Amino acid sequence: MxxxxxxxxxxxxxxxxxxxxxxxxxxxxxxxxxxxxxxxxxxxxxxxxxxxxxxxxxxxxxxxxxxxxxxxxxxxxxxxxxxxxxxxxxxxxxxxxxxxxxxxxxxxxxxxxxxxxxxxxxxxxxxxxxxxxxxxxxxxxLPDAAATAHHALRLADPGDGPLCVIGAGGVGSNVLRLSTILYPEAVLVAIVRRPESALALENLAKTVIGLEGSAKQVKKVVGECAAVVDFSGSALAAAEGVRMLKRGGRLILGSVSEEPLDIRMPVVGVVSRELDIMGCYGSTMKDLRTVCSLAESGSFDxxxxxxxxxxxxxxxxxxxxxxxxxxxxxxxxxxxxxxxxx
Ligand SMILES: [Zn+2]
Ligand SMILES: [Zn+2]
The missing domain is CATH 3.90.180.10 (Medium-chain alcohol dehydrogenases, catalytic domain)
Structure with a gap:
């Protein structure tokens, strides 16, 4: 072989x-x-x-x-x-x-x-x-770009949203696509690096270009978020993401990085607003089976x-x-x- x-x-x-x-x-x-x-x-x-x-x-x-x-x-x-x-x-x-x-x-x-x-x-x-x-x-x-996205979305459980996805590459864009199927009411916003990426997501989500200062932009565009999912690979994402959340909101970190986690926020900011910060690693067989059947049914491309x-x-x-x-x-x-x- x-x-x-x-x-x-x-x-x-x-x-x-x-x-x-x-x-x-x-x-x-x-x-x-x-x-x-x-x-x-x-x-x-x-x-x-x-x-x-x-x-x-x-x-x-x-x-x-x-x-x-x-x-x-x-x-x-x-x-x-x-x-x-x-x-x-x-x-x-x-x-x-x-x-x-x-x-x-x-x-x-x-x-x-x-x-x-x-x-x-x-x-x-x-x-x-x-x-x-x-x-x-x-x-x-399906095994990585889709199943991992499904796992992250399951953890984010955004309800009616808004849901923000930071980094809409292979996995991130699938978080958005799956959200339109599984959380059809959720308002979606994505943080992207380049205007071309924003154009590609035109029919899927509102977009903000550039990560730095994006928390303020997101609040202007959709208000405070119920959940934020990060697959950007950027060390800045956690600090911006945590500032997008409403009380009780969830930040799901999916990019594997050696950088220290730095949310640049006093502990009281997390405690008093009961923010939830969690990691998302890979996926389960259930995630894979779900995205496979969504793909087979034609609802997920x-x-x-x-x-x-x-x-x-x-x-x-x-x-x-x-x-x-x-x-x-x-x-x-x-x-x-x-x-x-x-
Ligand atoms: Zn992979
Ligand atoms: Zn085991």
């Missing part, structure tokens, strides 16, 4: 033997795999989570055909499936309470386990969802963010271009060369 292997500063396409399936696992022929910011961070040499080591075989946004299964599953061979990003123990308190994103034994596809930038991938059958006849390019965006389709051989150059900041914006999706597939 062919796969992409990444060490800090080095990415290459390699060949190796097909791994044996363990009990409970399935083999998936990869039809599409998203290339996301995390993959670029891996190439740049980010600090890996516990129990992971370089080199890694990236690719955690995978859609493909289930071609072999060892163990029982309700999914028929030949079905299009997407893979949940986490493999989990299924027996700790977090797993048993359907909060498996908090499982301490979790393994991440494309970091701990060989990922989907390959012609095939093996993964627990219990962490796959069949998705009918969705376009595989769109399906590949995740595919509009795909900007380019590349083959496996191009991945090293594309990673390098992203790391150097010379890549085009939007989301690249990898379609492995089917001739070399299993």
């Amino acid at each position: 062919k796969f992409v292997e990444v060490s800090p500063g080095v990415a290459q396409v390699r060949s190796g033997p097909l791994p044996e399936l363990r009990e409970g696992e399935g083999r998936v022929r990869v039809l599409a795999c998203g290339l996301c910011g995390t993959d670029v961070h891996l190439f740049k040499g980010m600090q890996l989570p516990p129990n992971a080591t370089y080199p890694v075989r990236p690719g955690h946004e995978v859609a493909g055909i289930l071609i072999e299964a060892r163990g029982t599953t309700s999914i028929e061979l030949g079905s299009l499936v997407v893979l949940h990003i986490f493999e989990v123990c299924q027996e700790c308190d977090a797993c048993l309470s359907s909060n498996e994103q908090r499982c301490e034994s979790q393994r991440i596809l494309g970091i701990h386990a060989p990922g989907g930038m390959a012609d095939s991938v093996t993964w627990p059958l219990s962490r796959m969802v069949a998705v009918g006849d969705i376009d595989p390019l769109s399906a590949a965006l 995740v595919g509009s963010s795909v900007s380019s389709v590349i083959d496996l051989a191009s991945v090293p150059n594309v990673l390098r271009a992203h790391a150097e900041g010379s890549a085009a914006g939007g989301r690249a999706v990898i379609v492995p060369d089917q001739v070399s597939s299993v």
